[in-house]
Each structure stands twice: as C-alpha cells, then as structure tokens.
Amino acid sequence: MSNRQGHPKDRGLNRDQAMQLSDDDFKFICQFVYENTGIVLNDSKREMLYRRLTRIVRDRKLNSFSEYSQLLRDQGDKEKDFFINAITTNLTSFFRENHHFEYLTKEEIPALLKSKTAGSDGKKRLRIWSSASSTGEEPYSIAITLLEAMKKDLPHWDIKILATDIDSEVLAKGKAGVYDVNRIEDIPQKIKQGYFFQGRGKSSQSVKVHDKLQSIITFKQLNLLHEWPIKGPFDAIFCRNVIIYFDKKTQHELFARYFELLAPGGLLFLGHSENLGNYQQYFSNVGRTIFRKPY
Structure with a gap:
C-alpha cells in the first residue's frame, strides 16, 4: 500500500479523529467478513468491531481504519487469515453449558454402549465433531466425558473426536493443550487430577491436558462455508454459539450439511440461544438445544 502519510499528528489530526470508523469502512469490513466467513455483523456489533479493529490497526502500524480497509482491498488474500483470526469471537470454557455433557453421560453414552455393534476389527466405532472448537475446551470436555x-x-471402542475452527491461532492453542490454571478452577478435583498436569516453577500457573485426551482428538482448520473434507458419519456434532453469527440462509445450509453427516440417530448440539428454525422438522428435540436425527 503506497498511501501512507505519516502519523496522524503530522497531518493536523488527533488520534480520535483518525480512529473514526466511517460508515463506508464499516459496511466494507462487514461485507468482507460475510464473504469470507459467513458471519453477519450489523450495527449491534459495531462497538465490538471497533475494539478489535483498533488492535489490528496498531499491530499493522497503520494510522486509521481507512488505511486498513484499503489494505484489505489491495491485499485481501494475504491479509485474510490474520484478519479473520483477529476478528472472530473465541469465548469458551471447560464444560460450558454443562447440561449437554450431562445428557451424554446419563442418556446417550449408556444407550450407545448397548446399541453399537463391533466392526471387523472387533471394536465399536464412535465419532464426534466439535465444529467450532476455539481454543479446545469443548473437545477436551467431550473427551473427558466419554472417558469417564x-x-x-x-x-472395546475406537473413539475419535474431530475439532475444527476457522481460526488457526486458537487451533494451535487447543492442540497444545496448555491453559492457565484458573481455567480449570471450577472443575471437580477428581477430573483435575485425572486429566490435567500442573506445571512447576515458572510454569506453576499453567496446566496441560493428559495425553490420553490428546490421543483421541484431531485439530484441523476448517471454514464452515467452504468444502468439508470430512467423511463421517458422526454420532454427535457440536455446533454451539456460532450459527447466531450467520444469516438464516447460511444457517439452513449448515443444518442440511450437518444432517447429511450425522449417523441415523445422531445428535446435533446447539448453543443456549440457538435453534433450528424451519429445519426443526427434520429433527426431534430430545433436550435443551439437543436435536436428534431420525433413525
């Protein structure tokens, strides 16, 4: 980009004037986000976008949102991954919306133990997809639930969990499996002792998940709007607190694709404020934001 003009003060502008998010820049960035992620940003997200763009502009050593918008126009292919990583929301915790894990423990897993038949290798197959896995707390919570x-x-079981996210940076954190110790403070002591190692010395405020969890989880980058190099079928798919960012058309398309990848009787888990809309007719509701594909 060749239109750099020095620091805002050199042009007679104060920082507040330079860091105004114009309507044109806001509309362009919202469209860029939608075209590349399917996430719909509207005026209610303007303040959130402003905060994240401020960090991006500072990181890129630019002087204004307009300069960054121009960078996206000129070098969108190169800048896209960094921008998406910085702008997408990654709010998660271990055993978030715990009723989902309780349903697995009390209802689904006992049923699967009885109904699943072994394959040619003598083992029963279980496949689960965490499709917006963020920094890994969700797939690790699933893994702990299954192993417990x-x-x-x-x-007698062949268990695998696929964990995907659009953000490569949070995936790397999830794959590493290292977290601040306060991230597990609300987890029962028995689970802490069985599935986490606390660091020593300078690392005493960090914990690492046990290898037995990491051995059954595969982390892969995936944009839900693009091709899914995934075979399935899955016994359960978690798609929690992500579809609220998509428009109705995109949501419907995603539900149709999830439906195809679910095994007969498979479960789809959504976030606490999400629903299937018109696609509810193809599933049965078996719990709070838990939906089952017909057998």
Whole structure:
C-alpha cells in the first residue's frame, strides 16, 4: 500500500479523529467478513468491531481504519487469515453449558454402549465433531466425558473426536493443550487430577491436558462455508454459539450439511440461544438445544 502519510499528528489530526470508523469502512469490513466467513455483523456489533479493529490497526502500524480497509482491498488474500483470526469471537470454557455433557453421560453414552455393534476389527466405532472448537475446551470436555462414562468398556471402542475452527491461532492453542490454571478452577478435583498436569516453577500457573485426551482428538482448520473434507458419519456434532453469527440462509445450509453427516440417530448440539428454525422438522428435540436425527 503506497498511501501512507505519516502519523496522524503530522497531518493536523488527533488520534480520535483518525480512529473514526466511517460508515463506508464499516459496511466494507462487514461485507468482507460475510464473504469470507459467513458471519453477519450489523450495527449491534459495531462497538465490538471497533475494539478489535483498533488492535489490528496498531499491530499493522497503520494510522486509521481507512488505511486498513484499503489494505484489505489491495491485499485481501494475504491479509485474510490474520484478519479473520483477529476478528472472530473465541469465548469458551471447560464444560460450558454443562447440561449437554450431562445428557451424554446419563442418556446417550449408556444407550450407545448397548446399541453399537463391533466392526471387523472387533471394536465399536464412535465419532464426534466439535465444529467450532476455539481454543479446545469443548473437545477436551467431550473427551473427558466419554472417558469417564466408558471407563470399563474403553478397550472395546475406537473413539475419535474431530475439532475444527476457522481460526488457526486458537487451533494451535487447543492442540497444545496448555491453559492457565484458573481455567480449570471450577472443575471437580477428581477430573483435575485425572486429566490435567500442573506445571512447576515458572510454569506453576499453567496446566496441560493428559495425553490420553490428546490421543483421541484431531485439530484441523476448517471454514464452515467452504468444502468439508470430512467423511463421517458422526454420532454427535457440536455446533454451539456460532450459527447466531450467520444469516438464516447460511444457517439452513449448515443444518442440511450437518444432517447429511450425522449417523441415523445422531445428535446435533446447539448453543443456549440457538435453534433450528424451519429445519426443526427434520429433527426431534430430545433436550435443551439437543436435536436428534431420525433413525
């Protein structure tokens, strides 16, 4: 980009004047986000976008939002990954919306233990997809839930969890499995001792997840709007607190694709404020934001 003109003060502008998010820049950035992620940003997200753009502009050592908008116009392909990583929301925690994990423990896993049949290798197959896995707390919570509920039967099962997200940086954190110790403060002591190692010395405020969790989880970058190099079928798909950012058309398309990848009787988990809309007719509601594909 060749239109750099020095610091705002050199042009007679104060920082507040330079860091105004114009309607044109806001509309362009919202459209850029939608075209590349399917996430719909409207005026209610303007303040959130402003805060995140401010960090991006400072990181890129630019002087205004307009300069960054121009960078996206000129070098969108190069800048896209960094921009998406910086702008997407990554709010998560271990066992968030715990009723979903309770349903797995009390209802679904006991049913699967009885109904699943072994394959040619003598093992029963279980596949779960965490499709907006963020920094990994969700897939690790799923893994802990499975290992706890299936302890006696684990040798007879082939269990794999796929964890995907559009943000490569949060995926790297999830794959590493290292978290601040306060992230697990609300987890029962038995779970802490069985599935987390606390660091020592300079690392005493960090914990690392146990290898037995990481061994059944695969982390991969994936944009839900693009092709899914995934075979399935999945016994359960978690798509929580992400579809609220998509428009109705995109939501419907995603539900149709999830439906195809679910095994007969498979479960789709949504976030606490989400619903299937018109696609509800193809599922049965078996719990709070828990939906089952017909057998």
